[in-house]
Amino acid sequence: xTASRFSRRGLLGAGLxxxxxxxxxxxxVAGATAATxxxxxxxxxxxxxxxxxxxxxxxxxxxxxxxxxxxxxxxxRHCVFMVFDLTASTATELQVLLARWxxxxxxxxxxxxxxxxxxxxxxxxxxxxxxxxxLGPASLTVTVGLGPGVFDERFGLAAKRPAHxxxxxxxxxxxxxxxxxGGDLSLQACADDPQVAYHAVRDLARMAxxxxxxxxxxxxxxxxxxxxxQSTPRNLMGFKDGTRNVTSDEEYERFVWLDSDAGWMAxxxxxxxxxxxxxxxxxxxDVVSDQQRVFGRTKVEGAPLSGGxxxxxPDFHAAAHGADADGATAIDPRSHIALAAHExxxxxxxxxxxxxxxxxxxxxxxxxxxxxxxxxxxxPDHFTRLQRxxxxxxxxxxxxxxxxxxxxxxxxxxxxGSYIGExxxx
Amino acid sequence: xTASRFSRRGLLGAGLxxxxxxxxxxxxVAGATAATxxxxxxxxxxxxxxxxxxxxxxxxxxxxxxxxxxxxxxxxRHCVFMVFDLTASTATELQVLLARWxxxxxxxxxxxxxxxxxxxxxxxxxxxxxxxxxLGPASLTVTVGLGPGVFDERFGLAAKRPAHxxxxxxxxxxxxxxxxxGGDLSLQACADDPQVAYHAVRDLARMAxxxxxxxxxxxxxxxxxxxxxQSTPRNLMGFKDGTRNVTSDEEYERFVWLDSDAGWMAxxxxxxxxxxxxxxxxxxxDVVSDQQRVFGRTKVEGAPLSGGxxxxxPDFHAAAHGADADGATAIDPRSHIALAAHExxxxxxxxxxxxxxxxxxxxxxxxxxxxxxxxxxxxPDHFTRLQRxxxxxxxxxxxxxxxxxxxxxxxxxxxxGSYIGExxxx
Numbered sequence: 001x002t003a004s005r006f007s008r009r010g011l012l013g014a015g016l017x018x019x020x021x022x023x024x025x026x027x028x029v030a031g032a033t034a035a036t037x038x039x040x041x042x043x044x045x046x047x048x049x050x051x052x053x054x055x056x057x058x059x060x061x062x063x064x065x066x067x068x069x070x071x072x073x074x075x076x077r078h079c080v081f082m083v084f085d086l087t088a089s090t091a092t093e094l095q096v097l098l099a100r101w102x103x104x105x106x107x108x109x110x111x112x113x114x115x116x117x118x119x120x121x122x123x124x125x126x127x128x129x130x131x132x133x134x135l136g137p138a139s140l141t142v143t144v145g146l147g148p149g150v151f152d153e154r155f156g157l158a159a160k161r162p163a164h165x166x167x168x169x170x171x172x173x174x175x176x177x178x179x180x181x182g183g184d185l186s187l188q189a190c191a192d193d194p195q196v197a198y199h200a201v202r203d204l205a206r207m208a209x210x211x212x213x214x215x216x217x218x219x220x221x222x223x224x225x226x227x228x229x230q231s232t233p234r235n236l237m238g239f240k241d242g243t244r245n246v247t248s249d250e251e252y253e254r255f256v257w258l259d260s261d262a263g264w265m266a267x268x269x270x271x272x273x274x275x276x277x278x279x280x281x282x283x284x285x286d287v288v289s290d291q292q293r294v295f296g297r298t299k300v301e302g303a304p305l306s307g308g309x310x311x312x313x314p315d316f317h318a319a320a321h322g323a324d325a326d327g328a329t330a331i332d333p334r335s336h337i338a339l340a341a342h343e344x345x346x347x348x349x350x351x352x353x354x355x356x357x358x359x360x361x362x363x364x365x366x367x368x369x370x371x372x373x374x375x376x377x378x379x380p381d382h383f384t385r386l387q388r389x390x391x392x393x394x395x396x397x398x399x400x401x402x403x404x405x406x407x408x409x410x411x412x413x414x415x416x417g418s419y420i421g422e423x424x425x426x
Numbered sequence: 427x428t429a430s431r432f433s434r435r436g437l438l439g440a441g442l443x444x445x446x447x448x449x450x451x452x453x454x455v456a457g458a459t460a461a462t463x464x465x466x467x468x469x470x471x472x473x474x475x476x477x478x479x480x481x482x483x484x485x486x487x488x489x490x491x492x493x494x495x496x497x498x499x500x501x502x503r504h505c506v507f508m509v510f511d512l513t514a515s516t517a518t519e520l521q522v523l524l525a526r527w528x529x530x531x532x533x534x535x536x537x538x539x540x541x542x543x544x545x546x547x548x549x550x551x552x553x554x555x556x557x558x559x560x561l562g563p564a565s566l567t568v569t570v571g572l573g574p575g576v577f578d579e580r581f582g583l584a585a586k587r588p589a590h591x592x593x594x595x596x597x598x599x600x601x602x603x604x605x606x607x608g609g610d611l612s613l614q615a616c617a618d619d620p621q622v623a624y625h626a627v628r629d630l631a632r633m634a635x636x637x638x639x640x641x642x643x644x645x646x647x648x649x650x651x652x653x654x655x656q657s658t659p660r661n662l663m664g665f666k667d668g669t670r671n672v673t674s675d676e677e678y679e680r681f682v683w684l685d686s687d688a689g690w691m692a693x694x695x696x697x698x699x700x701x702x703x704x705x706x707x708x709x710x711x712d713v714v715s716d717q718q719r720v721f722g723r724t725k726v727e728g729a730p731l732s733g734g735x736x737x738x739x740p741d742f743h744a745a746a747h748g749a750d751a752d753g754a755t756a757i758d759p760r761s762h763i764a765l766a767a768h769e770x771x772x773x774x775x776x777x778x779x780x781x782x783x784x785x786x787x788x789x790x791x792x793x794x795x796x797x798x799x800x801x802x803x804x805x806p807d808h809f810t811r812l813q814r815x816x817x818x819x820x821x822x823x824x825x826x827x828x829x830x831x832x833x834x835x836x837x838x839x840x841x842x843g844s845y846i847g848e849x850x851x852x
């Protein structure tokens with residue numbers, strides 16, 4: 001038994017004493033809790049933070065090759081991701097759907113309804129279901145993606161297939177579940193209000209009836225990382241997630257946005273989405289030193305185990321210190337950050353824009369939760385190569401399962417008067 | 427086909443025209459959308475609203491018979507509700523759990539961790555899982571409830587059973603599902619940040635290991651209704667929910683808080699929780715005039731169909747106008763507000779504090795969503811009588827199913843140095 005396990009028992013012991021001794025000793029429970037290491041500055045860390053729900057993100061492009069929102073947009077706090085199968089049989093039906101979705105998304109991002117909530121005299125079905133009335137735009141973005149199926153034999157669009165769009169091959173970490181993979185169209189709705197994000201996807205799904213059916217969905221939450229003064233969001237394992245993410249203009253140009261070689265997709269990108277279940281109960285029972293070894297970083301600060309603070313560049317060659325170091329490196333070569341580092345992947349980065357999710361309890365009464373991993377890149381093969389390596393060796397594999405997967409081409413934003421993917425139909 | 431259905435077709439028609447005529451006509455899609463009745467002021471309604479995540483709610487009572495937080499507390503935006511079964515066999519184990527939970531909740535509501543996230547040198551299991559570090563208190567409240575099982579033969583506490591605590595009888599609307607009913611203990615964690623609420627329940631569940639196991643959980647979201655200047659939150663049917671709720675001190679004293687007759691429960695209350703699934707796809711296909719008839723209110727404004735604005739007192743005797751009124755009342759006697767009105771229930775009110783929930787998709791690929799209904803009252807029989815009537819006659823029944831149910835006694839808040847339910851063990 002480790003020291004800290006013992007101190008947790010100590011806490012229980014204090015509780016038992018309280019049970020015998022009455023009120024006075026219960027204060028001892030709180031005292032014991034404090035003694036085990038309460039972080040005294042945790043409460044004040046972001047004490048001045050607030051969220052402004054009146055913010056809106058413009059939908060239409062005002063320049064050439066401008067990307068859709070929801071990619072470089074400062075991550076909003078909530079995300080509803082939904083994937084659709086096309087049931088349409090003609091390119092025109094797809095075109096109409098993309099045109100109607102675009103017009104509707106422009107309305108929604110402005111904080112408006114899609115159409116009438118309450119038709120005259122109530123005589124008719126509402127065009128908008130109404131639950132986001134009065135809620136404001138809440139920085140909503142809806143990002144539309146086109147799956148490989150859009151370019152199959154059904155619609156005559158094969159000649160327009162984006163160069164790198166193809167299903168993700170089977171990977172060593174795959175534990176994919178029926179009904180959580182593939183799909184022809186994706187919607188990623190992110191907002192600072194969950195009801196605004198849910199309403200957007202619900203009403204866009206409703207507009208798609210007769211043209212597309214819902215295939216799978218993941219509803220995520222997270223924490224905005226609104227600039228250098230704010231801390232990096234944490235995943236449900238309690239570790240910061242996104243410290244070495246794509247940030248600069250130069251990196252976005254190099255790793256995320258497609259250039260003029262991509263033809264009609266110039267200014268667009270590729271979206272890879274994975275639903276990654278975390279085995280939280282196993283994780284929570286692990287000693288923190290092992291958790292840190294798995295990630296290669298400290299838990300509270302997020303500093304690489306080679307030293308420094310969160311944003312110090314990891315030194316993957318630095319030797320471990322201590323009695324049992326035995327020539328090992330401070331950062332385990334099979335740790336998540338060592339295997340995922342761009343230094344170990346030909347300099348390649350992908351933009352990660354993940355959200356935590358929870359599905360309640362699983363069949364064993366354990367927490368069913370994890371990460372809605374969404375990433376953007378100039379070629380989905382960048383993800384595939386990375387995940388092939390992680391899936392084979394990453395110490396994190398013991399605690400995660402990749403249960404959902406999809407890949408989509410994300411066209412650039414339309415100009416006013418046009419719609420997403422309009423170039424497909426010229 | 428109704429007029430509005432036709433105008434939705436018209437919208438589709440505009441899209442089809444766009445598909446043929448190219449870019450110019452697509453603006454017509456947006457134009458057509460606007461013409462169908464966009465609410466021009468929707469975006470600005472709460473334009474100045476923001477959420478302050480540094481707010482904290484005190485946990486300990488500073489006066490006699492002070493209620494726990496999370497009941498009269500201004501509804502926070504997120505809620506994680508979890509129910510536990512006691513596996514303990516002695517009252518002392520229950521006592522220790524309540525004492526440890528109380529100490530931990532006090533820490534969490536102050537925005538602190540429960541204990542160490544990162545034990546010295548990482549050698550040990552973290553007392554706190556860490557994912558809420560840096561997030562602030564976010565107005566967290568954790569409300570603890572005691573189910574009927576606490577007072578059964580197991581713990582020798584039968585003599586302390588709160589007078590009105592008993593399982594909810596079978597009701598006409600019941601479609602209860604295995605694993606979504608009953609339970610010995612409840613935790614209702616509400617916060618303005620979803621990760622703060624989830625973390626609280628996760629780590630309190632972890633503390634309960636060996637004493638209690640998780641039975642069921644519902645994760646809800648909603649909209650704060652922070653005073654008279656803010657609009658009433660909407661449920662996923664798009665209607666305002668809570669217009670005639672308990673609001674004044676006098677009503678809280680009369681309908682919610684237990685008085686000195688309740689002995690050790692004085693200052694406490696009873697909690698009734700229902701997981702109510704909404705058949706949203708059926709609802710969304712209904713004409714708005716029928717939706718309004720079901721609720722007895724207009725959709726956008728929330729005004730009673732007898733006239734006026736949202737907060738106008740409904741007149742259940744007012745006659746309907748129009749050609750086919752035929753002596754009927756403006757508010758259908760089987761509408762939700764007519765049947766639920768305190769005027770029709772011996773003047774009795776219950777405090778409703780619900781959240782919307784979504785569980786993604788059901789087995790048919792339809793939206794699986796609804797209402798986490800939580801209500802507080804001086805006697806659970808007030809709910810039972812109301813729901814017996816609603817379940818038999820309410821026009822809303824066609825669109826909802828009560829799939830989960832629980833009832834709990836909620837003791838008053840403890841003084842500093844004590845813990846929730848301490849009076850049970852004297």
